[in-house]
Amino acid sequence: MAILSIENVDKRFLKGKESLNVLTNINFTIEEQEIVSIIGPSGCGKSTLLRILAGLDQDYTGKINFDGKPISEPGKGKGVIFQEHRLFPWLTVEDNICANLNKRDEDVQQRLKEVIELVKLTGFEKSYPKELSGGMSQRVSIARALMRNPDILLLDEPFGALDAFTRKHMQDSLLDIFNNRKMTIILITHDVEEAVYLANRIIIMDSRPGTIKEIVSIPLQYPRNVVSDEFLSHRNKALTILDYT
Amino acid sequence: MAILSIENVDKRFLKGKESLNVLTNINFTIEEQEIVSIIGPSGCGKSTLLRILAGLDQDYTGKINFDGKPISEPGKGKGVIFQEHRLFPWLTVEDNICANLNKRDEDVQQRLKEVIELVKLTGFEKSYPKELSGGMSQRVSIARALMRNPDILLLDEPFGALDAFTRKHMQDSLLDIFNNRKMTIILITHDVEEAVYLANRIIIMDSRPGTIKEIVSIPLQYPRNVVSDEFLSHRNKALTILDYT
Amino acid sequence: KSKDSEKVVTIGSQKAVTPYYLAKEKKWFEEEFDKLGVKVNWVEVQGGAPQFEAVSAGRIDFFVTGNTPPIAAQNAGIPFNIIGVASTGQKNVGIVVKSDSAIKEISDLKGKKIAVAKATAAYDNLLRLLNHGGVNASDIEPINLQPNEAKAAYTGGSVDAWVVTEPFLSQTIVNDKSRVIADGSTIDYTSPAYYIGRKEVVDKHPEYAKAFLTVIKKATDWQAENLDEATSIYTSQLGMNTEVVSKVIEHVNFTLAPLDDKLQKTQQGVAQFLYEQKAIDKVPDTKQITNNQYVNEVLK
Amino acid sequence: MNKKYIVGSILPLLLIAIWQLVSYFEVLPVQMLPSPIDIVEAFVNLVKSGTLQENLYTSLIRAAVGFFIGSASGILLGLIVGNSRFMEFLVDPSVQLFRMIPHLAILPLLILWFGFGEPSKIIIVASGAFFPVYINTFLGIRSVDYKLIEVSKVLEFSRSKQITKVVLPAAMPNILLGIRMSMGTAWLSLIVAELMGATTGVGYMISNAREFSQTDVVFVGIIIFACVGKITDSFVHILEKRLLRWRDSYQGVNAK
Amino acid sequence: MNKKYIVGSILPLLLIAIWQLVSYFEVLPVQMLPSPIDIVEAFVNLVKSGTLQENLYTSLIRAAVGFFIGSASGILLGLIVGNSRFMEFLVDPSVQLFRMIPHLAILPLLILWFGFGEPSKIIIVASGAFFPVYINTFLGIRSVDYKLIEVSKVLEFSRSKQITKVVLPAAMPNILLGIRMSMGTAWLSLIVAELMGATTGVGYMISNAREFSQTDVVFVGIIIFACVGKITDSFVHILEKRLLRWRDSYQGVNAK
Numbered sequence A, B: 001m002a003i004l005s006i007e008n009v010d011k012r013f014l015k016g017k018e019s020l021n022v023l024t025n026i027n028f029t030i031e032e033q034e035i036v037s038i039i040g041p042s043g044c045g046k047s048t049l050l051r052i053l054a055g056l057d058q059d060y061t062g063k064i065n066f067d068g069k070p071i072s073e074p075g076k077g078k079g080v081i082f083q084e085h086r087l088f089p090w091l092t093v094e095d096n097i098c099a100n101l102n103k104r105d106e107d108v109q110q111r112l113k114e115v116i117e118l119v120k121l122t123g124f125e126k127s128y129p130k131e132l133s134g135g136m137s138q139r140v141s142i143a144r145a146l147m148r149n150p151d152i153l154l155l156d157e158p159f160g161a162l163d164a165f166t167r168k169h170m171q172d173s174l175l176d177i178f179n180n181r182k183m184t185i186i187l188i189t190h191d192v193e194e195a196v197y198l199a200n201r202i203i204i205m206d207s208r209p210g211t212i213k214e215i216v217s218i219p220l221q222y223p224r225n226v227v228s229d230e231f232l233s234h235r236n237k238a239l240t241i242l243d244y245t
Numbered sequence C: 001k002s003k004d005s006e007k008v009v010t011i012g013s014q015k016a017v018t019p020y021y022l023a024k025e026k027k028w029f030e031e032e033f034d035k036l037g038v039k040v041n042w043v044e045v046q047g048g049a050p051q052f053e054a055v056s057a058g059r060i061d062f063f064v065t066g067n068t069p070p071i072a073a074q075n076a077g078i079p080f081n082i083i084g085v086a087s088t089g090q091k092n093v094g095i096v097v098k099s100d101s102a103i104k105e106i107s108d109l110k111g112k113k114i115a116v117a118k119a120t121a122a123y124d125n126l127l128r129l130l131n132h133g134g135v136n137a138s139d140i141e142p143i144n145l146q147p148n149e150a151k152a153a154y155t156g157g158s159v160d161a162w163v164v165t166e167p168f169l170s171q172t173i174v175n176d177k178s179r180v181i182a183d184g185s186t187i188d189y190t191s192p193a194y195y196i197g198r199k200e201v202v203d204k205h206p207e208y209a210k211a212f213l214t215v216i217k218k219a220t221d222w223q224a225e226n227l228d229e230a231t232s233i234y235t236s237q238l239g240m241n242t243e244v245v246s247k248v249i250e251h252v253n254f255t256l257a258p259l260d261d262k263l264q265k266t267q268q269g270v271a272q273f274l275y276e277q278k279a280i281d282k283v284p285d286t287k288q289i290t291n292n293q294y295v296n297e298v299l300k
Numbered sequence D, E: 001m002n003k004k005y006i007v008g009s010i011l012p013l014l015l016i017a018i019w020q021l022v023s024y025f026e027v028l029p030v031q032m033l034p035s036p037i038d039i040v041e042a043f044v045n046l047v048k049s050g051t052l053q054e055n056l057y058t059s060l061i062r063a064a065v066g067f068f069i070g071s072a073s074g075i076l077l078g079l080i081v082g083n084s085r086f087m088e089f090l091v092d093p094s095v096q097l098f099r100m101i102p103h104l105a106i107l108p109l110l111i112l113w114f115g116f117g118e119p120s121k122i123i124i125v126a127s128g129a130f131f132p133v134y135i136n137t138f139l140g141i142r143s144v145d146y147k148l149i150e151v152s153k154v155l156e157f158s159r160s161k162q163i164t165k166v167v168l169p170a171a172m173p174n175i176l177l178g179i180r181m182s183m184g185t186a187w188l189s190l191i192v193a194e195l196m197g198a199t200t201g202v203g204y205m206i207s208n209a210r211e212f213s214q215t216d217v218v219f220v221g222i223i224i225f226a227c228v229g230k231i232t233d234s235f236v237h238i239l240e241k242r243l244l245r246w247r248d249s250y251q252g253v254n255a256k
């Protein structure tokens, strides 16, 4: 069943007196318990699209249905990771992660511990954001989204600031969570390999204005072998569509 | 000739009452007109090291010589790109890029045009930072550093928010500039491939506390062929040292 | 000659019902001082204390004020002289109540709230009147308010009576139909106003003091002879009601006179009173600052 | 935009309506609270006779000059103190001490030193204007994101350029706020300033009318005070919106 | 830290020294400017007689109560108006109008409505405290980075939690600044408040001493005003530093 259906979405920004057409004619659906990756050149409108799906931007034309209803506001069960980390600077790492939860709740404490271990930030629970490295901040924002146990995760380049090792760890953890929790994930990434490694489908976008170029299915079993021939052929297909070889 | 020599650098942060040992026993030299890449796990102290080299943090022990003199303050001829974009929110794209230059100067205008074309931001000269996408902001900050025509460039994950295509373009442009201008470049990256593609040497760091694990030379000719056997063998070597296969 | 023309005398102007104001309007001071080759500079300073502050700052030379401010100023060592008495009326300070008030006489004030500015002529009169009416000072509740605020408290009904000086007294009589239950005349007690000269000027330029008082004399006489015209000047210039102006003139009894022995005694008594009220920390000899020489010369 | 002004006048109009009713039924003594109509009448008379214009003109000049001097020196000192910890230690405690000195109490000293003329009045107004701008500029500067200061360092901004191009724009929201606050205090200081040997000015007009119990004139003065103050405040508010359009900030629930 | 206090006392001590010299050589009339030693003497006498303590105590209570009421309602209204554009349109213009009304001019009305007792005095102090906090809270809220508001939306903060956990902390620097400013204005309002039927209080002490040309007492009052004001201000300043330690902000050239 389609959890999200996007029809004819069109988005413009006012730029001085002119208007900048950022998204045109966006159509796709996302099934429940699917991982969909969005990939496309910088500035093509990925983040804008994600913000619309998150319900943060209602100033568009077209129709979006989420769970059968139009999206009116940032709704229940959604986890969002922004491209910038957007931590609350006045809260420590653990308070940021538990932002809307009761930290004294034992259950929450247990989950907090797990999530902090998952993002490998043990020992930095009491640090303020200004004392974190770029990658650490990003991991806090990942932890914050995971902590909510969402049904649908909207991720805007969540692993961009991580080294290859940590990144792989986070990718695998995400797949683990996906398997346990059966959620729906929409993931913006710049890394074609990451998209092919994680996604059921890849939405490849083009820019100025942002349109959907092609949607590629990746019908491979998890866990995927990044050096298998199938993997490489899918990767190369995506790269070709992206015009990048 | 070594333009930069780092001896026994040690850096601690106060964390409440304890002190956090972030860098220990850092020793290396950087030759003039060399591209050196720094790679290592998230939170290992790369950005901290770069800030010290840039002269922004003088609170360390050990000796650093830049051009024969100790670094006392952010000095002449250095271009720095921070991990976050750090644009001046009250300035438009072009004013950010020309921040310390006279925009009415014809020469500056000419260079501004070139640099904006290089980072593919033509048409967004008058935009404010809040109207830019993540990758676009990052490109503005690259343009701002290049605009200064520096002798030494200190880059902290400059291409982290860029898609593969734009990233490749920026990497090649950086090599072009390097060839024309004969500068020294220190580049922090998470992408081993990027490091091997660009650097003469790769400094591989380990974390907690941040130390240098190994320095790998990449004695390949530019432009490098990413699918050549030599390239792949160097890449694999780096990955092995990083403990990531 | 050119040096003379630079000489300036600073006179405190006052927008009030007083011949002093008439003289200002009619530019008589300018005329008189012009004869001496002196220019007149006006400053408007409200309130007794600020006037004396201006004296000690050397920023004012002649002005008129009430009977309590000079006592404190003398204690503070501010150099000035009382150079004449400006009024001798006894009805210029009174206790008023609203027309429908049950308070008829002084003895009714027992246990009442009375608005009065502490340690002023009004307070002085109040205590004397209470004494006269056989009321203990501790039997009333004095509320320390300056006239502007007191008026609000009185009109709003948060005090039962108000001890007040002119022009507020006549205003409230006319506008609020207030009833005077007692005033200075009840006990034959005068709270005069005084003309003040800065000591340095009076000593160095007696001719200024004489010129000043000459004009005052002229204005006081003129007002007495042209009461209607004077009244109409006040009403039109000050925006006060004719009835109020007439009442003020009647109550205050403007004159120009020397400080005679009786008044001197009264003034010393006021000083004693202020001391007893702990408003001042020593009793000055008020005679020391009195200088009747010029007023006597002018009146001759 | 129009809606904004209509909504904004609801409360004042309501107040006036209630006021008129209260006056009509003489709930409060007329001598204390004249009816709006009486006040309008007094206003018209004052305008006809030219008194109001003259007083307003004088007050505006005083306020403008005093405000200009006070706020300019406030910004300047705020900049100096904000940019240097040493200057902060040296100067700020004294400034904070002086901030707490009541105007009314030091009038005599001002008279002693500057006489009754315009200088004293302008000093009062200027010192009223000084403190809000100073403290807002100072704290605005101390709130500037250090990250941007670092950028200015690596871009080799000269110290003066660092201040004009980074510190000032970043502190601008607070500086403008300080200016708005100090326009208010400058304007209100006039009341005290014009107690001193003034014969014109709205402040004088009010005190004088109080002396003679001309309550309607007092109210004309108060309303003039409020309105002129509000109008100048709105100017800076508009300036604020223009100068700070680069910001992406919260505009209240459901505002975006 | 010690250095800080030493440096901070340089200017005040210098001022006192010059003052003493000026007095010694009688450059200015003693009646206007008593020497520091005279003032200390007057101070000692006032303390010995207990007058000062009593007056200070009364004033502190008044100031504290008034400040508390004024600043609490300022924060509250600032929050309401800051969080809603409609409330801004409705309420803010009126508040700005009232901000520009001079206290001194409305004393009679206050007395008429609230009498001359403590309520009137506290209202004056409270209204002095209200405006700086209100305007700073309002603009502090309107300066909150919208990005963080979005985060609170996706984290499904309830509206009240959004305000307490995001808007308030983010606006905290400005709110604290407003509190500092309003402590000053509240304290200074006492001078006017204690003109109304008071027989105690430092403000009364000053006006009364002025009335009787006791300049030394006036100066004791002024200095008490300045010092008490400065001390309370310092408290909030310290609070500021503690509450805002999460910030990474500019501390002046060469401060890091």
Ligand SMILES: Nc1ncnc2c1ncn2[C@@H]1O[C@H](COP(=O)(O)OP(=O)(O)OP(=O)(O)O)[C@@H](O)[C@H]1O
Binding pocket: A013, A014, A015, A020, A022, A041, A042, A043, A044, A045, A046, A047, A048, A049, A083, B130, B131, B132, B133, B134, B135, B136, B161, B163
């Ligand atoms: N608030 C805004 N006002 C005006 N234009 C905007 C605004 N936000 C985004 N844009 C424009 O919309 C376009 C798409 O931006 P978006 O952030 O969606 O790109 P993106 O695909 O996420 O890019 P990147 O990979 O670089 O993050 C860009 O051209 C940008 O300039």
Ligand SMILES: Nc1ncnc2c1ncn2[C@@H]1O[C@H](COP(=O)(O)OP(=O)(O)OP(=O)(O)O)[C@@H](O)[C@H]1O
Binding pocket: A130, A131, A132, A133, A134, A135, A136, A161, A163, B013, B014, B015, B020, B022, B041, B042, B043, B044, B045, B046, B047, B048, B049, B083
């Ligand atoms: N201002 C600070 N105060 C305290 N600790 C800090 C501060 N800045 C950095 N650190 C700590 O120093 C360590 C190294 O940080 P740094 O930013 O150098 O990491 P990095 O190698 O750049 O990581 P990343 O790849 O995630 O950006 C981290 O553990 C971080 O918590």
Ligand SMILES: [Mg+2]
Binding pocket: A046, A047, A048, A083, A156, B133, B134, B135
């Ligand atoms: Mg984006």
Ligand SMILES: [Mg+2]
Binding pocket: A133, A134, A135, B046, B047, B048, B083, B156
């Ligand atoms: Mg880093």
